[in-house]
Amino acid sequence: MEDLLNFIGDNMEMIYFLILAILLGVEVISNVPAILHTPLMSGANAIHGVVVVGAIIVMLHASPDNYASLIVGFLAVVMGTLNVVGGFVVTDRMLEMFKKKPKKS
Amino acid sequence: MSLNILEIIYLIASLTFVIGLKMLSHPESARKGNLIAAFGMLIAVIATITIYQPFDSAKAINYGLIALGLIVGTIIGTMMAKKVKMTAMPQMVSFFNGMGGACAALIAIIEFQNHETSVSGSFDGEFLVMLLGLIIGSVSFSGSMIAYGKLEGKIKDKVLPMNQLINMVMLFTIVALTVYQMLGYGDATVFYVLLVIALIYGILFVMPIGGADMPVVISLLNSFTGVAAAFGGFLYGNKAMLTGGILVGSAGTILTILMCTAMNRSLTNVLLGAFGGAKAGGAKGEVGDQTAKEISITDTAVLLSYSQNVVIVPGYGLAVAQAQHICHELEKLLEDKGVNVNYAIHPVAGRMPGHMNVLLAEADVPYERMQEMDEINPRMPNTDVVIVIGANDVVNPAAKKDPSSPIYGMPILEVDQAKNVIILKRGMSAGYAGIENELFFYPKTRMLFGDAKDSLQKLAAEVKEV
Structure with a gap:
């Protein structure tokens, strides 16, 4: 119990941050027209690719002779990058189509 | 000093995520918003590599592998995203989502190896965060892959006997094992058993859910991955990961609920699978022995050409047949004849909300012509012909009339209010929900059987002749 309270106390800043970010997410997303649901989901998908930063940190920590960690970390970097790059490119492709075309009349 | 710069860059990156997401929710600013978030991501990645200081300085091999990983991921990701067809967009999103989940799970696996020793009888918050990252990341990964396979048509809907019960048991086991680990009894074996069970749970969780509900599931898994990424951020005290992950976690959950609302169903209802395929068709007998009336291409062309208001209702069949371009052709031809043509987009038409808009926009259909359900329904009685593609x-009018129908209560496009309804369809099979549609047997309804693209092509040619 003591440890649990200590853990919460030590991370109070992060916990505040977490709660405010949750509320922010809800706020940002309300009132979205249905036509943007798919691009929005795809864009959000790309944003959680920020997990690749964690993969990079893990790789930086890995000791150079621990091959198992290096291999797993490498895979994590590749997959995280796929998530980020693929996500943003696909979203851009979707949104490119919403561009207003000059009207011919 | 340089670590402060890193924190400032993470702050900027977090801001771009929030602003980007906000801009993504408005049609005019959406594209820019996406680019802004991408820029934030780029600086966060670069800053992490160049500024972040691990306690024991990393060697060249670490940097080399990171660079290689980034390059490989970028090349594959760009190629996949550029090559994918617009119709396959939903499964692509699901695939990338799965990659993110896997990344979060792999991070937890490596961190576990570094962590092992410090588990003693006391509460270890970091360890809990790591375990949660592992579990949620794994569920998200395997679930997304199944969703991807299903939408690609590679995996069929399957319901195990007592699937629901098995899922409950697995969920319970996951919780129990996590507690066991946390109490300090666990070892590496338990950790990997947990990993495997989480992976299997992801599969069984998505397996019984029908194709029509897949968007909801993808959106949900999307927010799962966000949460997993946020746990990673918590672990490292990394604020960019925390904001990015949690934003998507909460925004994704709201989006999931919005989608459910559009179908007038609760999330539990979707997940526990009322549509799952286990139930037998309800209102079948009522319409079973009626016959639908067919219409020829020529008659359709004449009918359309002499109408004033025509409404096109696109559905997933349009996407499958890749008929969006020819559909736009037909619309232009009719416009030239002075017919007023609009598209009626149901919030859940296609396999993802907004799927139809993306598709039609690809074919250059002007934005203003795509009308949402609430706009178009009041105008249905003034519509001469509705073409359902x-x-x-x-x-399906059963959603309004038949309380025993599984889709009862779902808001629908009230095409039965229009003067004529023409339905382009391959055959008389039922829709995703597996329900008969009595609309097909209404006196004002005519069926035009065949491949949508093929029919529309012939129709366009005929309209030109009229």
Whole structure:
């Protein structure tokens, strides 16, 4: 119990941050027209690719002779990058189509 | 000093995520918003590599592998995203989502190896965060892959006997094992057993859910991955990961609920699978022995050409047949004849909300012509002809009339209010929800059987002749 309270106390800043970010997410997303649901989901998908930063940190920590960690970390970097790059490119492709075309009349 | 710069860059990156997401929710600013978030991501990645200081300085091999990983991921990701067809967009999103989940799970696996020793009888918050990252990341990964396979048509809907019960048991086991680990009894074996069970749970969780509900599931898994990423951020005290992950976690959950609302169903209802495929068709007998009336291409062309208001209702069938371009052709031809043509987009038409808009926009259909359900429904009685292309459940009057129907209560496009309804369809099969559609047997309804693209091509040619 003591440890649990200590853990919460030590991370109070992060916990505040977490709660405010949750509320922010809800706020940002309300009132979205249905036509943007798919691009929005795809864009959000790309944003959680920020997990690749964690993969990079893990790789930086890995000791150079621990091959198992290096291999797993490498895979994590590749997959995280796929998530980020693929996500943003696909979203851009979707949104490119919403561009207003000059009207011919 | 340089670590402060890193924190400032993470702050900027977090801001771009929030602003980007906000801009993504408005049509005019959406594209820019996406680019802004991408820019934030780029600086966060670069800053992490160049500024972040691990306690024991990393060697060249670490940097080399990171660079290689980034390059490989970028090349594959760009190629996949550029090559994918617009119709396959939903499964692509699901695939990338799965990659993110896997990344979060792999991070937890490596961190576990560094962590092992410090588990003693006391509460270890970091360890809990790591375990949660592992579990949620794994569920998200395997679930997304199944969703991807299903939408690609590679995996069929399957319901195990007592699937629901098995899922409950697995969920319970996951919780129990996590607690066991946390109490300090666990070892590496338990950790990997947990990993395997989480992976299997992801599969069984998505397996019984029907194709029509897949968007909801993808959106949900999307927010799962966000949460997993946020746990990673918590672990490292990394604020960019925390904001990015949690934003998507909460925004994704709201989006999931919005989608459910559009179908007038609760999330539990979707997940526990009322549509799952286990139930037998309800209102079948009522319409079983009626016959639908067919119409020829020529008659359709004449009917359309002499109408004033025509409404096109696109559905997933349009996407499958890749008929969006020819559909736009037909619309232009009719416009030239002075017919007023609009598209009626149901919130859940296609396999993802907004799927139809993306598709039609690809074919250069002007934005203003795509009308949402609430705009177009009041105008239905003034519509001369409604053309339903590959849509079914979203125009099924049973949703309004038949309380025993599984889709009862779902808002629909009220095409039965229009003067004539023409339905382009391959055959008489039921829609995703597996329900008969009595609309097909209405006196004002005519069926035009065949492949949507093929029919539309012939129709366009005929309209030119009229």
